[in-house]
Amino acid sequence: SAVISQKPSRDICQRGTSLTIQCQVDSQVTMMFWYRQQPGQSLTLIATANQGSEATYESGFVIDKFPISRPNLTFSTLTVSNMSPEDSSIYLCSVEGSGRTDTQYFGPGTRLTVL
Amino acid sequence: SQKIEQNSEALNIQEGKTATLTCNYTNYSPAYLQWYRQDPGRGPVFLLLIRENEKEKRKERLKVTFDTTLKQSLFHITASQPADSATYLCALSGTASKLTFGTGTRLQVTL
Numbered sequence: 001s002a003v004i005s006q007k008p009s010r011d012i013c014q015r016g017t018s019l020t021i022q023c024q025v026d027s028q029v030t031m032m033f034w035y036r037q038q039p040g041q042s043l044t045l046i047a048t049a050n051q052g053s054e055a056t057y058e059s060g061f062v063i064d065k066f067p068i069s070r071p072n073l074t075f076s077t078l079t080v081s082n083m084s085p086e087d088s089s090i091y092l093c094s095v096e097g098s099g100r101t102d103t104q105y106f107g108p109g110t111r112l113t114v115l
Numbered sequence: 116s117q118k119i120e121q122n123s124e125a126l127n128i129q130e131g132k133t134a135t136l137t138c139n140y141t142n143y144s145p146a147y148l149q150w151y152r153q154d155p156g157r158g159p160v161f162l163l164l165i166r167e168n169e170k171e172k173r174k175e176r177l178k179v180t181f182d183t184t185l186k187q188s189l190f191h192i193t194a195s196q197p198a199d200s201a202t203y204l205c206a207l208s209g210t211a212s213k214l215t216f217g218t219g220t221r222l223q224v225t226l
Contacts, residue, residue, distance in 0.1 A: 004158075042216045042218045045215075102147050102149070102212050
């Protein structure tokens with residue numbers, strides 16, 4: 001299974017600012033995913049990021065608010081823009097596993113608090 | 116709309132007993148159903164996957180059943196241990212490699 005790291009692990013930010021979260025994988029992967037997990041809730045998919053193409057966003061999430069970069073097969077960033085307290089959440093990246101079974105491997109998450 | 120339900124109440128069981136967690140879904144025809152474990156402050160960890168044409172899958176002390184008629188999966192942990200205490204998430208996927216997660220059930224195994 002892939003080893004995934006995220007930076008930062010946590011941050012406290014002021015309303016109206018932006019934060020960029022990095023996700024690094026120890027092997028090359030085609031598909032990377034970004035999720036949000038609000039306090040006490042399950043995971044909600046924000047977008048799917050394929051290298052060499054624009055990210056595909058889920059309903060309720062837009063590129064202006066959550067721009068994503070995918071410059072190569074081992075790295076991606078998610079930016080949370082113009083933050084409000086409602087953006088306080090854990091943000092997780094994941095990668096697809098081998099085989100065609102949709103298994104995913106997750107990073108440790110970034111805990112974001114917006115004041 | 117698609118809905119995946121897991122028991123939101125925490126499940127408390129005694130060490131050595133079998134824990135059984137339930138995942139029900141509606142408006143979905145998944146190709147795969149997966150179970151993940153999530154510890155506080157960590158990302159989910161994949162445990163088991165079962166395909167739509169499979170009834171049961173086992174791995175060590177874990178067993179998953181999948182009933183596509185009832186639209187339900189059961190996840191069993193036999194001989195449970197305090198180290199099994201965590202939140203367990205079921206996730207479904209059909210096409211496009213996207214996973215849809217359930218709400219999760221917190222399991223607490225006591226001595």
